[in-house]
Amino acid sequence: MRIPDKVCLITGGGSGIGEATARLFAAEGARVAVVDVDAVNGERVVAQIRETGRPALFVAADVADEAAAAAAVDQVAAHFGRIDVLFNNAGVSAVGDVAQCEPADWDRVMRVNVRGVYLMSHYVVPVMRRQGGGVIINMSSTIAVVGLESRAAYAASKGAVLALTRAMAADHSRENIRVAALLPGTVYTPFVEGYLRRHYADRMDEAVAQLKRRQLNNELMRPEDVAYAALYLASDEARFALGTALVIDGGVSAAKVFA
Ligand SMILES: NC(=O)c1ccc[n+]([C@@H]2O[C@H](COP(=O)([O-])OP(=O)(O)OC[C@H]3O[C@@H](n4cnc5c(N)ncnc54)[C@H](O)[C@@H]3O)[C@@H](O)[C@H]2O)c1
Numbered sequence: 001m002r003i004p005d006k007v008c009l010i011t012g013g014g015s016g017i018g019e020a021t022a023r024l025f026a027a028e029g030a031r032v033a034v035v036d037v038d039a040v041n042g043e044r045v046v047a048q049i050r051e052t053g054r055p056a057l058f059v060a061a062d063v064a065d066e067a068a069a070a071a072a073v074d075q076v077a078a079h080f081g082r083i084d085v086l087f088n089n090a091g092v093s094a095v096g097d098v099a100q101c102e103p104a105d106w107d108r109v110m111r112v113n114v115r116g117v118y119l120m121s122h123y124v125v126p127v128m129r130r131q132g133g134g135v136i137i138n139m140s141s142t143i144a145v146v147g148l149e150s151r152a153a154y155a156a157s158k159g160a161v162l163a164l165t166r167a168m169a170a171d172h173s174r175e176n177i178r179v180a181a182l183l184p185g186t187v188y189t190p191f192v193e194g195y196l197r198r199h200y201a202d203r204m205d206e207a208v209a210q211l212k213r214r215q216l217n218n219e220l221m222r223p224e225d226v227a228y229a230a231l232y233l234a235s236d237e238a239r240f241a242l243g244t245a246l247v248i249d250g251g252v253s254a255a256k257v258f259a
Pocket of ligand 1: 011012013014015016017018035036037038041061062063064089090091092112116139140141142183184185186187188189190191192
């Protein structure tokens with residue numbers, strides 16, 4: 001067991017990377033709380049974890065709504081008595097360059113991806129302070145460090161999360177609250193599959209091949225590949241990972257591929 005009995009609050013735990021992380025953390029000994037706007041999927045993940053004999057809790061909340069975020073943190077802390085790990089994973093995307101991106105889409109992406117991370121951290125930090133420490137993992141993306149076309153709002157939001165992570169590490173490391181960011185490349189989740197189906201409906205194979213060409217290997221990254229990185233950051237093994245930006249991207253940011 002890598003994280004025995006740790007209470008781990010995972011936002012967006014009803015799907016994709018969050019779901020894989022919830023399952024892996026539970027299997028590694030954690031008591032998991034899934035916080036998601038999607039009650040059907042959130043309840044499903046929690047029910048499946050409970051079937052394995054591990055305790056788990058679902059809380060329906062929009063992380064970008066202040067009252068809902070505060071209530072979710074209260075509920076998890078009251079239920080388990082503490083919060084050892086906060087994984088700020090919930091996120092949404094929008095497609096388009098700055099000229100194409102409508103203000104409403106810009107606001108929606110920034111609201112969930114940046115305000116959501118801020119609000120959950122805002123309410124969890126005092127809990128961690130009271131108990132003497134904890135770990136906060138913020139979901140950024142490789143797009144925070146390498147430009148990708150047609151993702152203006154999403155890139156801005158993930159860059160903000162990376163900068164916020166470093167600011168939080170500077171503020172809270174001495175309180176024994178360890179803060180780090182995860183920067184995945186493209187992971188084949190419902191988030192990405194939905195995007196490909198909407199934009200490349202009749203050319204899915206070509207779109208998937210293009211994804212792989214950006215990497216240094218020829219495989220699609222799975223949610224579990226990121227969940228294992230989150231597990232490392234959540235564990236005591238990562239005690240020197242302060243303000244760390246952990247890139248898991250199949251080499252996308254390491255080398256330029258001329259294919
Ligand atoms: N999939 C990728 O290629 C990739 C790459 C880098 C970073 N990321 C980031 O990883 C995170 C998870 O992505 P995924 O691919 O697993 O997505 P996903 O769409 O499969 O899952 C996201 C989950 O977040 C929930 N959610 C959305 N808005 C919410 C809100 N306001 N409050 C609470 N829950 C909310 C959704 O209901 C869903 O269950 C996101 O932050 C995403 O930006 C994804």
